Amino acid sequence: MSGGVGSRFWPMSRSSKPKQFLDILGTGRTLLQMTIDRFSKFIPIENIIVVTAAQYKDLTLEQIPNLPEENILLEPYKRNTAPCIAYASYKLFKHNPNATVVVSPADHLIVGDEAFSTTIQNALSYAKEHDHIFTIAVKPTFPNTNYGYIQADTKRSIQIGKNQLYGVTTFTEKPDYEMAQLFIDTGEFYWNSGMFIWNVKTIIRELEQHLPEVSTLFSSMLEHYFTDREQEHINRIYADSTTVSIDYGLMEKTTCAWTFIADFNWCDIGTWSSLYDSFEKDNRGNAIKCSEGIFKDMKNCIVHQANNEKLVFIKGLEEYMVVDTNDVLMICPRTDAAVKEVLSNLALEEKREYL
């Protein structure tokens, strides 16, 4: 899933080049490339499908040159994750009704490729034979209010290879801080990594049951998948589709969800705060990415330089973020609210070139 615009990560992430297409960590690989790299170790590139917005087709091909062009599914409108998953699932079902699938966002950070590889392969093998919805749960380290939480049913517990598998009691999207703290205190709650594993028959059954409108639209496409008119019909039905996330539309309703406990480090680089959490920090709590810097009396700040090699001199900021890109210089408190504020200003003033 590579279609988001990542506006909470402005000004690095822009509608013309959202964060999955950026080398945010300065490793030389973009988040999309890192995601493909991770899966390519055990899934042939021919079996990898990238669902993205129509405008990002060229960017995708440029960044993943060995990806077959027909493996890029293009969404004409933003409809959130449920239609995206339905599109890929029904199309895949036509190709191979016995397929097993792992669904993953393109913009997450994973540390621990070995553990990742083992866990996902383990889950894929198990999902081939079991008609459940499988998720990947991550042990929380603090009450993050930007994540979804999975409550594990410790009474339904199975050891699968090296991985612990639990039945799922509840899914909760982005709780408030007190709730998140409560979740963590119980020891039963995990972060929802946003990755799913299932066999294609199971997800289609679940879509029919919980999202019948979406399922009807995409099953009506069965005769058109892999034909010259697929895109034309997709463009038509996307216009009619409701906008709904897989978490809200399906995961919170299903009764057959199970979760693998991940033994790798995972992070959704959805916001500056999450990037701050995942970045290495100096002994004053500063997460700094810049070619050359002099910092005095600076504490708990993010400094992020993109596409330039300026000398950065900062004195006296606390809990701030400084982001310097080609066309935007942002200096504001290290909160998502500040980014939202400037975005709504830009939208109001119709300065689309900066969005």
Add this chain to the structure above:
Amino acid sequence: MSGGVGSRFWPMSRSSKPKQFLDILGTGRTLLQMTIDRFSKFIPIENIIVVTAAQYKDLTLEQIPNLPEENILLEPYKRNTAPCIAYASYKLFKHNPNATVVVSPADHLIVGDEAFSTTIQNALSYAKEHDHIFTIAVKPTFPNTNYGYIQADTKRSIQIGKNQLYGVTTFTEKPDYEMAQLFIDTGEFYWNSGMFIWNVKTIIRELEQHLPEVSTLFSSMLEHYFTDREQEHINRIYADSTTVSIDYGLMEKTTCAWTFIADFNWCDIGTWSSLYDSFEKDNRGNAIKCSEGIFKDMKNCIVHQANNEKLVFIKGLEEYMVVDTNDVLMICPRTDAAVKEVLSNLALEEKREYL
């Protein structure tokens, strides 16, 4: 006088291109060009001499293309203003011992060209016939500690055309804040604009009296001025010259100083604080020069963008300065101390490319 490096105005002012060569106000003309423009209205360009450092010869010719190349005097070393003035004065004396001269820094801001023109011409006419040292004094508007102060002797007062002329009691360089406040309270003190008017015989007499070493060096050059070997000899004697300002070496000692009261607005853009003082500010006290900006809860700040047209978003800064140039991004409290701090760091780390 166009040879300074303007380090207090870093990172706009750099040793490779000091502030007199910059279009600091965004008017399309550099400070040097504006200075020449002002004087050109009543002094033919052939009679204008620019004294600068050897390395700035090409910059000077580029910016003032109609200036005769032989009117650029090149200093091989930094020796402050007294040797600079002595060089030009003795050379001019050889050319025309009856010349009258106005000496001016190249990096000052003047608002009110008409009044400037009238005052300087008035002073030049008077100086032709009177063997005094004339300065231009500006009515102070606040206790600026970066300026020199002139105490006027109101008992020795003459009306010359539209200008008031006073005898000078004392010169005081850069007083502390309490002293500056006291000066202003008396009503007798003025800012020293750093411009001087005299006939060339008078300044030579004064140099001989108060700075005999400097005077001996440059009078020994009389046979070499306007010859092929002038530069070679200048390079030699500059090495031997003491480093001393005309204010300290002569003005504080002379007994024949008089001062014209200026009726134009003057400002020495020596520092960021002085630029802040001279810039227009919004109703929250922000002096902003940038192509596009969104500013929230920002107070009494300087925002200065150079050579780029980025969108600048700033939230929550007070009494800060943000300067964004080609190769430096500076975010620090709006004090000269902060700039000094980074400069000494850069010098210590031998990062000369940023100086």
